[in-house]
Amino acid sequence: MQTDTMTRRVEVPGGAGRAVRVRAGELVRIVDILGGQVGDVFAFAAGEQHGNEHHSAEHTRAVTSRLFPAVGEPFVTDRRRPILTLVADTSPGHHDMLIAACDPQRYAQLGVPDHRSCATNLWEALAAVGHPYTGPTPQPINVFMRIPVGDDGTLSWLPAPTEAGDAITFRAELDAVVVVSSCPQDLVGINRGAPSPLAVEVLAGQGRQP
Structure with a gap:
């Protein structure tokens, strides 16, 4: 990774969301600046003809036969096209693709209906860059989120270990x-x-692998 050149860095304030446009072959590095912070990541194919095509957790699990891809494995869209590949992970390696993005309904049930949410952050970030997605909130890639699955199928909600x-x-x-x-x-x-900040770093990579 040391030979890759950073082209831009965007800081995501704690509790907020940001969108970046990337080209095929570029690298996207998400950094937990202070530690202990979960990030909800969403990926959408660019271009109006692909406006609703997005990373799909269920399609990715079918491709990789894992709850979360290993380094070198792809994330695919709802059209089964690779959109991202996991290329490096310097965290403890706990990530999730089972838990939905928090949304206003979730916080209303918790008694705080005016709370910020990842779903709201998503829609605001897409509007800020003019991306024309009109579907439901996708299942995110929950980086740094530790949700172990017990032998009896139960889920535990543990603090991010980063x-x-x-x-x-x-x-x-x-x-x-x-x-x-x-x-x-x-x-x-x-x-x-x-909530604490994350950083999104876009780097000029070595292009797509054959």
């Missing part, structure tokens, strides 16, 4: 819009305390 500077890196396989939400959840213990 330390300051831990990162996960994807290679874009399509021109894409990538949205990162620094999850604002402070009522369930997945983040350690108040």
Whole structure:
């Protein structure tokens, strides 16, 4: 990774969301700046003809036969096209693709209807870059989120285990819009305390692999 050249860096404030446009072959590195922070990641194929094509957790699980891809494996869209590949992970390696993005309905049930949410962050970030997605909120790639599955099928909600500077890196396989939400959840213990910032770094990679 040391030979890749950073082209831009966007800081995502704690509890907020940001979108970046990336070209096929570029790398997208998500950095937990302070540690202990979950990020909801969404990826959409760029271009009006692909406006609703997005990363699909269920299609990805079918391709990889895993709950979350290993380094070198792809994330695919709802049209079964690779859109991202996991290329590096310096975090403890706990990530999730089972839990839906927090949304206004979730917080209303928790008694705080005006709380920020990852779903709201997604829609605001897409509007900011003019991406024409009109479908439902996709299942996110929940980086740094630790949701172990017990032998009896139960899920546990554990704090993100990351330390300051831990990162996960994807290679874009399509021109894409990538949205990162620094999850604002402070009522369930997945983040350690108040939401904290993430960084999105776009790097000039070595192109798509054959």
